[in-house]
Structure formats: C-alpha cells, structure tokens
Amino acid sequence: MYCRSLRPCSRLVSTTASLPTGFLRVGAYRIYHKSSTQSQSVVVPPHAAVPHDSALKSRPFAIERVGGRECRVSLSEQNEVINEWRDLPSAQGNETPSTTSSFGGKLSSWFRQMFLPTNYPQSVHRSYLPFHVLQFFETTFGTIVTVLCNQALLTSVGVSAEASIFGAVAVQWIIKDGAGEVAKLFFIRHFSPYFDSHPKTFTLFGESIVALGSGLQIATLLVSPTPVNFLLCAAGGNIFKLVGYAIWFTTHIKYMRYFAAQSNTGDVAAKDESQASIAQLVGYAAGIGLLTFSHSATYLYSMFALLVPGHLTMTVYMMRVATFELLTLPRLSILARECAGEHREIPSLEEIDATEATGTFGEFYKRKEDKYLTLAPRVSDVVANEADSARWDVCASALQNEKYLLLPSSARPDCTISVFFHPDTASDDMLRSILHAARLRRTLAALPLDAPQPLAGPHSLRTALSESLSWTEQHFDSFRQTLEEKGWRTDEICFADHGHRVLWGREAEREV
Numbered sequence: 078m079y080c081r082s083l084r085p086c087s088r089l090v091s092t093t094a095s096l097p098t099g100f101l102r103v104g105a106y107r108i109y110h111k112s113s114t115q116s117q118s119v120v121v122p123p124h125a126a127v128p129h130d131s132a133l134k135s136r137p138f139a140i141e142r143v144g145g146r147e148c149r150v151s152l153s154e155q156n157e158v159i160n161e162w163r164d165l166p167s168a169q170g171n172e173t174p175s176t177t178s179s180f181g182g183k184l185s186s187w188f189r190q191m192f193l194p195t196n197y198p199q200s201v202h203r204s205y206l207p208f209h210v211l212q213f214f215e216t217t218f219g220t221i222v223t224v225l226c227n228q229a230l231l232t233s234v235g236v237s238a239e240a241s242i243f244g245a246v247a248v249q250w251i252i253k254d255g256a257g258e259v260a261k262l263f264f265i266r267h268f269s270p271y272f273d274s275h276p277k278t279f280t281l282f283g284e285s286i287v288a289l290g291s292g293l294q295i296a297t298l299l300v301s302p303t304p305v306n307f308l309l310c311a312a313g314g315n316i317f318k319l320v321g322y323a324i325w326f327t328t329h330i331k332y333m334r335y336f337a338a339q340s341n342t343g344d345v346a347a348k349d350e351s352q353a354s355i356a357q358l359v360g361y362a363a364g365i366g367l368l369t370f371s372h373s374a375t376y377l378y379s380m381f382a383l384l385v386p387g388h389l390t391m392t393v394y395m396m397r398v399a400t401f402e403l404l405t406l407p408r409l410s411i412l413a414r415e416c417a418g419e420h421r422e423i424p425s426l427e428e429i430d431a432t433e434a435t436g437t438f439g440e441f442y443k444r445k446e447d448k449y450l451t452l453a454p455r456v457s458d459v460v461a462n463e464a465d466s467a468r469w470d471v472c473a474s475a476l477q478n479e480k481y482l483l484l485p486s487s488a489r490p491d492c493t494i495s496v497f498f499h500p501d502t503a504s505d506d507m508l509r510s511i512l513h514a515a516r517l518r519r520t521l522a523a524l525p526l527d528a529p530q531p532l533a534g535p536h537s538l539r540t541a542l543s544e545s546l547s548w549t550e551q552h553f554d555s556f557r558q559t560l561e562e563k564g565w566r567t568d569e570i571c572f573a574d575h576g577h578r579v580l581w582g583r584e585a586e587r588e589v
Contacts, residue, residue, distance in 0.1 A: 152462070158462070160457055253308060254315060256308075256313075257312070257316045257318065257319030260320055265323060270574055273331075273573065274573040276328040277328075278440050279324050283320070283322070284325070284388065285389060286318075288389065289314075290315060291318065292314070293313050293314035293317065295378060329349075333346045333349060400430075401566070402426045402566050403571050404508075405435075406450065406572045407435045407440065407441060408426075410447055410450050410515070411424075417512065417518075424563070425565075434447075449491070449492070451493060452570075453496065454497070454577065456577075459484060460484075465484075468484060468487070469484060471542070473582045474582065475539055475542040479546075480510075481497065481506055483496055483542070484496075492521055494514040497577070498510070499579065499580070500580070505567075508553075511570075516545040517542065521541050
C-alpha cells in the first residue's frame with residue numbers, strides 16, 4: 078500500500094495563521110519515478126495560491142494507495158477529514174470520477190489483499206510470480222490424486238460409494254477439508270501482518286485452536302451418523318485445525334531462520350523434519366496402543382482431556398526457551414528510550430527479561446507509558462484537522478531528506494509519535510527512525526508547558542525536530558553497534574506492517 082502525501086503549502090503554516098479569505102491550497106498531477114520501469118502518479122501543490130472556488134473546497138493533502146484503489150484524504154471547510162475512494166488512474170491517465178470504486182476495483186483490491194504479499198511486486202523476488210503459478214497447478218494435480226486415493230482406500234476397507242456423488246464418503250471428506258481451506262484464506266488475509274510482530278503468541282493460539290478442532294471432530298461419535306452431522310462436526314473441527322496448522326507452518330519458517338546461526342537454514346529445517354517424523358511415529362504407536370483399550374466417546378474424551386493440557390504446556394515452554402534476540406516494537410521502544418536518555422545504557426535481552434520490562438514473550442507492552450510509537454499508520458488515522466495538517470507540513474519540511482517522517486501528537490508532555498515510512502525504507506532506516514522518535518519525544522518533553530506548542534521559534538516543533546535529527550545522526554551508528562554487541566538482531570524490525578508507505582516534500586513534487 079502506497080500513500081502519496083502532499084504538503085498543504087510550500088511555506089510554513091502555524092496553528093494561528095490562516096490563508097487569506099477566498100484562497101485555498103490546490104494541487105496538480107505529477108509523475109513520481111521509482112525506477113526505470115515503474116512510475117506513480119502523485120498530486121503536488123503549486124507554490125502559488127489560487128482564488129477560492131466551490132469546486133476546490135476540499136483538495137487532498139494526502140493520497141493513499143490501498144490495493145487497487147486510492148483514498149484521497151482532505152479537509153472540509155468545517156475542518157473535518159474527508160476520505161474519498163476512487164479507482165486508480167489507468168495507464169492513459171483516465172480516472173473514474175465516481176467517489177465509489179467500481180466492482181472491478183473492489184475485486185482487484187480484495188484479490189491483492191487475499192493472495193499477494195504486502196507491497197507486491199516490490200516486496201518479493203522477481204521469480205515469485207512464475208514459481209507460485211506453477212505451484213498452483215502442482216498443488217491442484219496433487220490434490221486430485223489425493224481425492225482418488227482416499228476413495229480407493231475407503232472402498233477397499235468396506236466403505237462403498239453411494240449413488241449420489243455428494244453422498245460419497247470421499248466427497249464428504251473433501252468437503253470437510255475444503256471448508257477449512259476457505260476459512261484459512263480469510264484468517265490469513267486479516268492476521269498475516271501480526272505473524273511478524275507476535276509470532277510466539279500466534280503459535281500458542283494456533284496450537285490451542287488445533288486442540289479445539291480435535292475436540293469437535295471427536296464429537297462425531299456423539300451424534301447420529303448422517304452425512305450432515307458428519308460435515309458439521311468434521312468440517313467445523315477441520316476449520317480450526319487447518320487455521321492452526323497454517324499459523325504453525327508460517328511461524329515455524331521464522332524459527333528455522335532464527336535457529337540457523339551459520340546461514341544453514343536448509344539443513345536446520347531438514348533436521349527439524351527428521352525429528353518431527355520420529356515424534357509422529359512415536360505418536361502413531363502410542364495412539365494405536367491406547368485404541369486397543371476402547372473406542373468409546375467417553376474414553377476418547379478422557380484421553381483428550383489428559384493430553385491437551387500437556388500439549389499446550391509443552392508449547393508454552395517451547396516459546397519461553399526460544400530466546401531469540403528479536404527487536405519487537407515493545408523491546409525496541411525501551412531500547413531506544415534508554416539510548417536517548419541521560420545514561421544511554423542499552424540493556425541486553427537477559428536484562429530486559431530479568432526486569433520484566435515487556436509483556437508476554439516480549440511481544441506486548443507492560444506499561445502504558447512505554448507505548449509511545451506507532452509505526453506506518455494510515456495518514457487519515459493521524460491527521461484529523463488543520464492543526465495536524467500544519468504540523469505535518471513542518472515535519473515534512475524538516476525530514477524531507479530522510480526515509481521516514483515523524484509526526485508527534487499535540488499532547489504534552491508524554492506525546493505519542495507516528496512514524497511514516499518511505500517506499501524505499503530499509504531496516505536500518507526503520508531502526509534510525511525509532512531512535513530519532515525517542516530522542517524527539519525527550520526533546521519535546523523538555524519544552525515549556527505554559528503555552529501551546531508553537532511550530533516555529535526557539536521552543537518549537539521545528540527546532541525540536543532539527544536538534545533531535547542532529548543528535549540521531551551523531552549517535553545512530555554507535556546505537557546499532559551496541560545493539561549488535563548485546564546480541565540483538567538488527568536486520569529485522571518485528572512489527573505488524575500493513576504496507577502503508579508515504580511520499581512527502583520535494584520527492585512528491587518531482588517532475589517527469
């Protein structure tokens with residue numbers, strides 16, 4: 078998702094200043110070239126104000142690209158934020174005038190959010206598309222073979238196919254699996270960004286819903302043996318289990334990469350499969366042994382009640398012993414705040430865990446005052462009025478040469494800071510932005526509180542941005558080096574990235 082943001086005016090605007098009556102800031106179309114093969118249309122403001130006109134009452138100060146649609150964010154005459162959705166311009170520059178996206182635009186946006194990675198194709202390797210197209214057909218052919226094998230096996234043990242195709246046991250089995258696959262699609266669409274920010278939490282959640290699904294499937298012994306009852310219990314249970322398995326496979330990929338200390342991810346993953354195979358063989362043998370005693374529902378639920386707590390207990394301890402030095406947002410907020418303070422001492426993972434400075438698995442905030450950062454939010458969620466727009470203008474001007482933009486809230490002294498990222502932002506830029514935000518917050522907290530925060534002057538937002546930026550330039554390299562010496566992984570910032578990216582300042586005004 079790309080957001081194309083515009084400074085409302087090329088000059089500085091304060092909270093107490095306003096444009097002359099009958100004038101309004103407007104914009105014109107430009108083309109922003111990201112590479113030799115890609116370009117993006119942006120709206121940029123000219124430097125001269127033009128007479129007020131009813132057709133120009135609410136020109137956008139930011140344009141966000143969300144999937145296959147654009148959201149134009151503007152301020153009305155009543156100082157209210159207006160979100161206007163439109164289809165993306167075509168290659169010829171034509172644009173749908175309606176404020177509501179067409180069915181095609183909505184379908185394209187839904188498809189991208191459901192099936193493609195965030196910021197596709199920029200966020201993936203060039204071979205991603207052909208590889209996954211071929212994988213789709215490979216999976217389809219393999220699934221067809223599995224259906225035929227299931228029916229053959231069930232028939233060979235005395236379960237005959239019925240006359241109706243929908244009554245066949247194999248078809249009921251496939252419907253059961255199909256319901257789980259559909260549910261998995263929607264779950265991944267809504268929660269996939271959080272697999273990066275909360276991998277351990279989602280691993281525990283996934284194992285819990287797998288256990289819930291297993292309990293529901295055992296309930297098939299308690300209902301009358303009809304196809305409908307079978308599908309209700311079996312398909313319902315399979316929905317939970319397949320979602321849980323999807324979570325496990327996704328987070329397990331991350332764990333294998335973290336375990337591989339010598340770039341030997343393939344070998345570590347292969348040995349993990351070998352270990353899992355032995356565990357499954359032991360489980361099969363133990364399960365068959367338990368089934369020799371009884372097949373009754375009471376007996377199965379009794380074993381279920383004994384095994385599930387043990388299963389989840391093992392999962393919790395697995396997550397605790399997996400002490401990865403990940404820079405989750407709660408941890409990084411504390412590390413940056415400590416570095417920006419007087420003593421500039423950066424704790425290690427063991428020191429943070431010993432003081433219990435963060436919540437569960439290091440993926441949650443423990444204290445409200447530690448939650449002062451918001452990474453890559455929507456512009457319309459942060460900029461709500463003319464005062465916010467004026468602060469945006471000051472921040473965009475001060476940070477026009479950076480790969481990030483900081484926008485502090487007007488609350489004082491403990492303000493929160495929203496961090497917007499450029500489309501080309503790398504991991505180092507994100508790390509730098511968080512350190513800068515921590516220092517900016519400390520600088521703003523030291524300003525006098527006897528008057529509203531000015532935008533210009535000796536005790537102003539512009540001055541605080543300049544001073545904190547200068548401090549960050551001097552101390553960032555030592556901050557990153559100290560993190561690495563303490564064992565922290567600086568190659569990845571673990572936060573829920575929904576793909577919001579922003580253009581601002583001179584780059585938004587770039588000519589063809």
